[in-house]
Amino acid sequence: MTLFSDTSHLFVRSMKKLLRNPILLFFSLFQPVIFLLFFTQLFSKFSLLPGFPAGASYQDYAVAGIVLQNGFSSSFQSGTAIVDDLRSGFLSKMLATPVSRSAILLGRILSDAFRVIVQSTIIFGLAFILGTSAATGILGYLVALSIIAFFGLAWSGISLSIGLRTKSAETVFGIAGFLTFPLLFTSTALVSSGVLPKWMQTVSSYNPISYTTDAIRALVLGMNSNTGYTVGTILTAYGVIGFIGILTMGATLYLFRKVVS
Amino acid sequence: MRYIQYDSVSKMVAIQVENLVMTYGDGTKAVKGISFGVDEGEFFGFLGPNGAGKSTTIKILTTLLRKTSGSVKVAGHDVEHDAQTIRKLIGVQMQDTVIDEDLTGRENLMLQGHLQSLHGEDLRTRVNELLKIVDLEGAANKRAAYYSGGMKKRLDLASTLVHQPRLLFLDEPTTGLDPQTRATVWSYLKQLNQEQGITIFITTQYLEEVDRLCRRLAILDHGEIVAKGSPAELKQEIGADAITLGFGNGTTGNGTAREKAKQILTGLSGVTNIVDADGGVVVYAKNGGFMVPDIVRAFDGANIRLSSIGVSTPTLDDVFLKHTGRRIRPEELDKSRGSGRMFSRRR
Numbered sequence: 001m002t003l004f005s006d007t008s009h010l011f012v013r014s015m016k017k018l019l020r021n022p023i024l025l026f027f028s029l030f031q032p033v034i035f036l037l038f039f040t041q042l043f044s045k046f047s048l049l050p051g052f053p054a055g056a057s058y059q060d061y062a063v064a065g066i067v068l069q070n071g072f073s074s075s076f077q078s079g080t081a082i083v084d085d086l087r088s089g090f091l092s093k094m095l096a097t098p099v100s101r102s103a104i105l106l107g108r109i110l111s112d113a114f115r116v117i118v119q120s121t122i123i124f125g126l127a128f129i130l131g132t133s134a135a136t137g138i139l140g141y142l143v144a145l146s147i148i149a150f151f152g153l154a155w156s157g158i159s160l161s162i163g164l165r166t167k168s169a170e171t172v173f174g175i176a177g178f179l180t181f182p183l184l185f186t187s188t189a190l191v192s193s194g195v196l197p198k199w200m201q202t203v204s205s206y207n208p209i210s211y212t213t214d215a216i217r218a219l220v221l222g223m224n225s226n227t228g229y230t231v232g233t234i235l236t237a238y239g240v241i242g243f244i245g246i247l248t249m250g251a252t253l254y255l256f257r258k259v260v261s
Numbered sequence: 262m263r264y265i266q267y268d269s270v271s272k273m274v275a276i277q278v279e280n281l282v283m284t285y286g287d288g289t290k291a292v293k294g295i296s297f298g299v300d301e302g303e304f305f306g307f308l309g310p311n312g313a314g315k316s317t318t319i320k321i322l323t324t325l326l327r328k329t330s331g332s333v334k335v336a337g338h339d340v341e342h343d344a345q346t347i348r349k350l351i352g353v354q355m356q357d358t359v360i361d362e363d364l365t366g367r368e369n370l371m372l373q374g375h376l377q378s379l380h381g382e383d384l385r386t387r388v389n390e391l392l393k394i395v396d397l398e399g400a401a402n403k404r405a406a407y408y409s410g411g412m413k414k415r416l417d418l419a420s421t422l423v424h425q426p427r428l429l430f431l432d433e434p435t436t437g438l439d440p441q442t443r444a445t446v447w448s449y450l451k452q453l454n455q456e457q458g459i460t461i462f463i464t465t466q467y468l469e470e471v472d473r474l475c476r477r478l479a480i481l482d483h484g485e486i487v488a489k490g491s492p493a494e495l496k497q498e499i500g501a502d503a504i505t506l507g508f509g510n511g512t513t514g515n516g517t518a519r520e521k522a523k524q525i526l527t528g529l530s531g532v533t534n535i536v537d538a539d540g541g542v543v544v545y546a547k548n549g550g551f552m553v554p555d556i557v558r559a560f561d562g563a564n565i566r567l568s569s570i571g572v573s574t575p576t577l578d579d580v581f582l583k584h585t586g587r588r589i590r591p592e593e594l595d596k597s598r599g600s601g602r603m604f605s606r607r608r
Contacts, residue, residue, distance in 0.1 A: 005378075005380075013361065017361070021363065088357075094376060096323050098349050099377075
């Protein structure tokens with residue numbers, strides 16, 4: 001089937017590009033690693049505040065938010081990569097061949113998802129060395145990686161849309177930088193909802209980042225009466241990500257078809 | 262390796278364009294109803310100043326852009342209904358060199374083959390063959406980022422040939438290359454055309470090569486075809502020698518001096534046409550050599566100083582000048598490459 005083989009060839013191309021430019025793999029990792037090494041130590045007393053689950057260190061608590069922060073910045077690289085192909089003419093060169101149009105987008109998206117999984121594994125691994133292990137074990141890690149990969153996909157739709165619309169890598173980075181911290185700080189990525197000011201609590205309850213972090217956190221800290229997380233926490237996250245994914249991928253497909261035809 | 266044959270019905274015609282119109286969303290009329298045909302195996306030149314609509318036309322012919330109206334058939338297939346079939350039959354080289362610099366030369370060619378659904382041993386053999394042809398065997402496993410400009414261009418050309426296209430579209434394939442590489446690329450193209458019978462549709466600023474290699478050409482200006490025919494026919498059409506006059510200091514760019522000179526020239530018998538050129542004018546006259554003393558005498562009387570006089574039989578450059586009011590200057594083009602402005606548009 002050409003869709004499958006075309007996608008795999010373009011996936012391999014993206015992988016080669018990634019491996020030959022390791023900076024692309026590590027670029028979005030810098031901030032999360034700094035957070036993991038310093039931020040969690042700096043604010044270690046946070047875990048004593050009301051609303052934080054008893055018995056967990058702040059690092060245990062924050063690692064979910066840090067993984068998410070990486071997924072967030074990493075997904076913005078998808079948009080810049082497609083801008084590169086648009087600008088260099090490589091996209092046109094591909095379009096002048098009978099290659100499946102969907103494969104161009106799929107190869108890109110899948111390689112981005114793969115990148116996020118590798119990066120998240122690095123963060124979980126580093127956290128493990130520093131003393132945080134998931135209460136739900138290997139299976140928990142796998143589910144967490146699937147959540148973050150889906151989140152990355154849904155979120156990369158935003159950067160792909162911006163990239164396809166503006167054809168400017170600078171704009172993608174600019175908007176990404178502008179969005180990152182407000183969205184992170186108005187969520188439960190780094191602190192529990194209980195310690196947020198009232199208005200932030202309201203924002204946080206609408207912020208998709210909160211739902212995604214909560215699901216990963218449920219897997220790291222465990223689902224029990226102490227943490228207050230249940231299987232429902234994880235299912236809700238899939239629902240929220242699915243909803244966002246449909247919107248962002250819909251926009252991406254629409255804009256991509258405009259570029260392609 | 263998989264070959265796709267032309268429809269037997271359309272064996273002779275590689276490209277058939279009728280009343281092609283392209284109007285962009287913002288109302289820009291890039292192509293205003295052009296018609297032309299290219300025979301199979303032909304080396305066809307598509308010339309015109311920047312902004313004339315050449316690239317737009319190439320994009321439509323190569324299925325990258327949807328036309329507004331008209332009919333376009335490539336290799337016997339309709340560009341809109343049979344785009345996928347056309348894409349298997351054509352090779353396309355864009356104006357800018359387009360290769361993936363993160364991949365090696367070999368990987369670039371393999372990827373291009375994969376995009377054409379070629380696989381396995383056949384593809385590997387074909388890629389090795391091409392690497393040899395474009396003299397990149399030694400650098401095949403080096404990343405293209407480390408290639409010189411000429412090597413990148415050769416790799417780009419090779420990547421358009423992986424699937425053995427019957428029809429090659431080339432948009433300015435030698436612009437920005439050093440003379441040696443340019444000559445090499447032209448000789449590849451000649452070989453492809455003459456030995457393998459590949460139809461070549463080319464836009465270029467290099468008129469000497471067009472004159473030498475193209476069987477026929479069309480000149481596009483402001484979205485319309487202003488001339489078409491064989492180089493010999495087009496030159497013959499001018500029907501006169503070209504006398505190029507450069508004005509001496511003080512009169513260059515001075516409208517009144519130029520106007521005065523043109524007035525005098527119009528009065529001379531034997532002059533068939535006068536066209537403005539940078540720093541002077543080009544006068545067309547039968548038996549140009551005999552006209553020179555008359556011109557000098559007339560100018561002397563009117564106190565117009567000439568800095569240079571040249572007489573030549575008409576070239577494609579003269580044909581181009583006659584039809585578009587502009588000259589093509591590849592040397593300048595090479596220097597200003599990247600600035601995006603290759604011609605000043607005078608009206």
